[in-house]
Amino acid sequence: TPLTTSMSATTTKDLHLSHEFHAPGLKAQHIYDVLTDGEKHGRMIGAPVTQEGPAAVGVAYTAWGGYIDGSYTELSPPHRIVSQWKGRDFAEWSQVVYTLTEMAADTVHTQLDHLGVPASWEHGWDAHYFQPLQKYLTEELGSK
Numbered sequence: 001t002p003l004t005t006s007m008s009a010t011t012t013k014d015l016h017l018s019h020e021f022h023a024p025g026l027k028a029q030h031i032y033d034v035l036t037d038g039e040k041h042g043r044m045i046g047a048p049v050t051q052e053g054p055a056a057v058g059v060a061y062t063a064w065g066g067y068i069d070g071s072y073t074e075l076s077p078p079h080r081i082v083s084q085w086k087g088r089d090f091a092e093w094s095q096v097v098y099t100l101t102e103m104a105a106d107t108v109h110t111q112l113d114h115l116g117v118p119a120s121w122e123h124g125w126d127a128h129y130f131q132p133l134q135k136y137l138t139e140e141l142g143s144k
Helices: 028-036 038-045 125-141
Strands: 012-022 060-063 068-076 080-087 094-102 107-118
Touching: 012 125, 028 038, 028 080, 028 094, 028 107, 028 125, 038 060, 038 125, 107 125
Parallel strands: none
Antiparallel strands: 012 107, 060 068, 068 080, 080 094, 094 107
């Protein structure tokens, strides 16, 4: 009998990343707004973002010119954003959870949990989100 491989049981992994953002007067709301406003999000990443309307549970969006599809499943402004999230090359939906915590003055700790991503996927969160977000915040609020 020929060898067959089932692709229905995709192996996944969970990513747990954190980053501290710094800028004068920075609050969790600043980061929350950038991540949930399609226009600001697009300016931050430097690539097209579309969103069906203001951020609300069930509102769908695309990022990176359609490479990413997502929709909000939980919003607790300004501290938590949960989305279902799928890259064009993902077999199934994953979940992205941002938790924003104000720390010392002008500092927000961001915990990013990306759950259920394909095991072979090489994430680009630092290069494509954390670094551009710090640059955006510095430009908007000034440098510390």
